[in-house]
Amino acid sequence: MLAFSLLLLYFSQICDGASPYQCPSCGNATVPFPLSTDPSCGRPDYAILCRQGNLELQALNGRYSIQRIDRESRNIVISSMPLAPASCTTLDAINPSPASGGSGGLVLNQSQAFNVTSSNTILFLNCSSILLRSPLNCSSSSVCHRYIDSTPSASACRGDNLCCSFTAGGSSTSHTIRTRTDGLGCSAYVSVVRMDQSLDPRQWSYGVELGWAPPRELQCGGEGDDCDTEDSSCRMDSTSGGFRCLCDPGYVWNSDEGVCSSTGLASGGAVLAAILATAIFVVHKRRSRRAMKRASRAQELALIMSNAGGGKTSRIFTAGEMKRATNNFSKERLLGTGGFGEVYKGTLDDGVVVAIKLAKLGNIKGRDQVINEVRVLSQVNHRNLVRIWGCCVDTGEPLVVYEYIPNGTLYEWLHVGRGFLDWRSRLRIALQTAEGLAYLHSAAYPPIYHRDVKSSNILLDNSLVARVCDFGLSRLAEPDLSHVSTCAQGTLGYLDPEYYRKYQLTDKSDVYSFGVVLLELVTSQKAIDFSRDQDDINLAMYVIARTERGDVMDVVDKRLLDFHNGDNAFEVVTRETIVGVVMLALNCLRESKDERPTMKEVSDELNYIIETYDTAEVYKF
The missing domain is CATH 3.30.200.20 (Phosphorylase Kinase; domain 1)
Known part of the structure; x- marks a missing residue:
């Protein structure tokens, strides 16, 4: 028994429990790997939100509260959207995001790893008669009628309105529960997880269950590339044809923790002493390896x-x-x-x-x-x-x-109320940041890609001189290669979409992120802000939409246009330089990296804008 107890002790040391990549708890909720509430933990394609101690899932048509997470079965349950007041229309059916293709309802981001499982029974409400020709159960015996009759909040859905039910999901490509308000579908839905029809509808478990596939090993650029995962090396993966950080001999991929785990020990009561010796050896070897x-x-x-x-x-x-x-x-x-x-x-x-x-x-x-x-x-x-x-x-x-840079970050000055930056100060900070990044891309050898350019990584000294900081995610480029192949890392709202899709990091990825910083300087608004309207959460999309409508000045921080001296000529130049910075930012934000300027070109353009502004300031009355 003593030997057996020792064996259990050693096993507990070998199997460390929580993943080293696991995110911290959100309020009272544990966030298991691979779910990610921050780019520094979990996996980016399993992203969820932690807001004021509550977990949420960001889908294309809104945020959904996460009720529970089951690590063992790899699923989460989210709350479906409520009905609009005095209406039989769910909130996510109203003004759907363009990113969802105009479809209302729950529309998951297909770049994420979540899918709708087959444990959901979907009750569609306020449906048009066209649904009678669908495979859905829209008969008078459909279970949806029981829900409507027993639920006071669904009173607006009663009467002659058609309702239907069906079992959803079940495949890794099930990403939507669609609704529409044009009379060609259903305007509302409710989901029940593992419905038991013998129960009263008030006892059903409401929500949408989403599953996730276990994560694969991290992708890498090629043999010899660094791997974040211990006990692994970058090798060709025969199943996918690309390079991944595959576990070294003696280790196997543990998708629940995102690590390479030891293959373990032999079993059998007759060889307990050998097992114990092997366990001691494995622990000692692992400790020695770590040392x-x-x-x-x-x-x-x-x-x-x-x-x-x-x-x-x-x-x-x-x-x-x-x-x-x-x-x-x-x-x-x-x-x-x-x-x-x-x-x-x-x-x-x-x-x-x-x-x-x-x-x-x-x-x-x-x-x-x-x-x-x-x-x-x-x-x-x-x-x-x-x-x-x-x-x-x-x-x-x-x-x-x-x-030590004593004057805080640009983010604090723009968004936390540390102080007000006038337009000239903002132009100088933009130019200084651009010059620092241009140096990394053009003067450093090999070139360096920062990979996390954002306002909180720009420090300001007592003279408001900018210093780019936090190079923890930066990568050294290969001088003879057009890009670095690496898993997409960065910060939501600043991340280059082309880099995110293709895992190809270039200097233009930093250019995209800097374009977002330019918009922050012009608008004094955050890169991602869920207090804005659904379509405007992303600052880049918000400004692009306003500019396409010809309303570019509507997004500008009005304090930058507050002229107390009534100098109309100087006001005109200020407006022109602001528009010039917005147009430069939009060039940085172009979808294709080949259409974006280099940081040297950005720096030159900012220098020209500042010279224009300073000349006008010298001659203003």
């Missing part, structure tokens, strides 16, 4: 710092220096947190104030992003890129030390 990897990472960071380019001097800090600088990582020194870990304000022994990024303990992605950031920043030197001072390698997880 070797930690040592390897430390050597890698030290080598990177010793070979730092860009004319900078960087150094290796000790753990003691880091603890003194942050008062032992006091919470009072905490500047911010993210999926990667935490950032602290610190003061070095010589009085220099710095920012210190610490990867989360055991978070493989966070650790690798920190190392990647050291690799990138050690090769660059530009006034509009945050400067790295050094790193620390003798702690449990690597730390990176940066220059």
